[in-house]
């Protein structure tokens with residue numbers, strides 16, 4: 001995924017919105033990449049947690065909505081406990097998901113899942129997925 005940062009794409013409003021949604025101050029990030037090093041899901045992500053933090057510092061929430069990173073985040077908090085700036089990155093990932101879900105967009109469509117797949121998957125996994133990935 002190619003993301004270009006220009007003066008036009010920087011949104012102070014979006015930075016403030018994300019800080020309010022997450023309860024964190026993303027401006028504190030110093031781009032050390034410890035979060036990426038700790039994350040067990042980076043192989044599945046199209047943008048690393050460090051890159052996501054870099055882009056949220058420019059308020060590029062809409063562009064990040066096209067990334068799979070916040071959806072692949074397992075909310076394990078490994079990044080959070082090691083961040084030297086004390087940022088709860090898992091909360092930032094949750095805020096990014098909320099930003100998308102509040103526009104009534106789903107990451108998965110329950111109605112599009114094949115009936116046989118629904119029958120074979122653990123029900124608790126489906127419930128957890130629907131709570132995390134649907135608006």
Ligand code: SF4
Pocket residue numbers: 028029030031032033034035036049050053082083084085086087089
């Ligand atoms: S560990 Fe913290 S300070 Fe370092 S890049 Fe990640 S969010 Fe930023």
Ligand code: SF4
Pocket residue numbers: 035038039040041049072073074075076077078079080089090093
């Ligand atoms: S909370 Fe998410 S971003 Fe942080 S280490 Fe776990 S999977 Fe990676």
